[in-house]
Amino acid sequence: MEQISSPITQQRAWVNINHQALRNNVQELKNFLTSNTQLMAVIKADAYGHGAIKVAETVLNAGVDYLAIATLTEGIELREAGINAPIMILGAINTADEVKEIVRYNLEPTLCTPSQAFVFAETLSCLNATLLVHLKLDTGMSRLGTHWHNAVDFVQYVQQFPQFQIKSIYSHLATADDINTSIMELQHSRFEEAISALKANGIKTPCLHLANSAGALSDRALHYDMVRIGLALYGVYPAPHLHQKVKLQATLEVKARITQIKTLLPNTGVSYGHTFVCDRLTKIAIVGIGYADGIPRLLSNKMKVIIRGQFVDQIGNITMDQLMLNITNFPDLEVGEIVTLLGKDEDLEISADDWANSIGTISWEILCSFKHRLPRINYHKKIDD
Known part of the structure; x- marks a missing residue:
């Protein structure tokens, strides 16, 4: 396997991003989708x-x-980097200044309410500009969007403004990752009812989309004209029962280096609060990564890392910039050795799901937590450390 070395990988810690795995996941998902269903990649929160x-x-x-x-x-960041593809903004925009920037950068906003649409229309009129817009219906998420019962009134209100071209109508699923599909099916039926009402009132429906990663993998009936794929794009399954649907590859690894090794006497406490106390002569390694980099402090005394293809226990409270390992059973480890916190090393693997399950959160939060002071290494072949 290709070994990648750079000045960054000689530093204390970094994140590997496998772009070949990303490509694989896109192809797997596209092959799974129903015919003519488009794929929207959700790359919010720095992808x-x-x-x-x-x-x-x-x-x-x-x-x-x-x-x-x-x-x-x-959206501005992507445009300034030369990305010319259609870009939809999922969040709500409410001010005239923001509308001007949307026009300037050729972005496609979500309209959630008539009042929001009015602000857009007024501003666009002053600019003598038009926009492609996406209308959001709330079918049960109870977050952004107009209530599905009011779909006809909402669409007709937006249609009266020549400044708008409605590109799509969509909603978002609240429980698609649940093995109990009753709420998902209820939201699906509400979306269908809203679309039927639009058609009954002579409104030609544009692009329709409802499914997120979990919804897309759960039921092909949810695919419509497009699906919005986030988590699955990055090789993480939204729920255990969806693992057999497609073959995804994890795209992110977190690596760090041992920065010091020392031996502690019995009854010596480790790190803040001495939540770990050595019960024997203990050899420890300090690793240059901590909660300021995105390693959850709640993993303290719970997590394992991989060194040389073997699991190693983390001990003591994880600190802002460092964490400690019990390497008593690894007498020949040296300063500078690579530690795998997330990802594969030989036959072992630690996933975002492992961390999430350990501390009672979700893998989405784990992936989004890694801070910018951890450099990203982009590659197209698997790194074999």
Whole structure:
């Protein structure tokens, strides 16, 4: 396997991003989708911590049709990097200044309410500009969007303004990762009812989309004209029962180096609060990564890392910039050795799901937590440390 060495990988810690795995995941998902269903790649939050610009370039080259982000600044960043694909803003925009920037950067906003649409229309009229817009219906998420019962009134209100071209109508699923599909099916039926009402009132429906990663993998009936794929794009399954649907590859690894090794006497406490106390002569390694880099402090005394293809226990409270390992059973380890916190090393692997399950959170939060002071290494072959 290709060994990648750079000045960055000689530093204390970094994140590996496997772009070949990204390409694989795009192809797997496209092959799974129903015929003529487009794939929207959700690359908000810096592509779930993977680096939005590089991810955008890779997934577009792999055949993605649309990009989605959450905020105006995320869209501007992509445009200024030369990304010319259609970019949809999932979050709500409410001010005239933001509308002007949307026009300037040719972004496609989500309209959630008539009042928001009015602000857009007024501003666009002053600019003598038009916009492609996406209308969001709330079918049960109870977050952004107009209530599905009011779909006809909402669409008709937006249609009266010549400044708008409605590109799509969509909603978002609240429980698609649940093995109990009753709420998902209820939301699906509400979306169908809203679309039927639009057609009954003579409204030609544009592009329709409802499914996120979990919804897309759960039921092909949810695919419509497009699906919005986030988590699955990065090789993480939204729920255990969906693992057999497609073959995804994890795209992110977190690596760090041992910065010091020392031996502690019995009854010696380790790190803040002495939550770990040595019960014997203990050899420990200090690793240059901590919660300021995105390693959850709640993993303290719970997590394992991989060194030389073997699991090693983390001990003591994880600190802002460092964490400690019990390497008593590894007498020949040296300063500078690479530690795998997330990812594969030989036959062993630690996943975002492992961390999430250990501390009662979700893998989405784990992936999005890695801070920018951890450099990203982009590659197209698996690194064999």
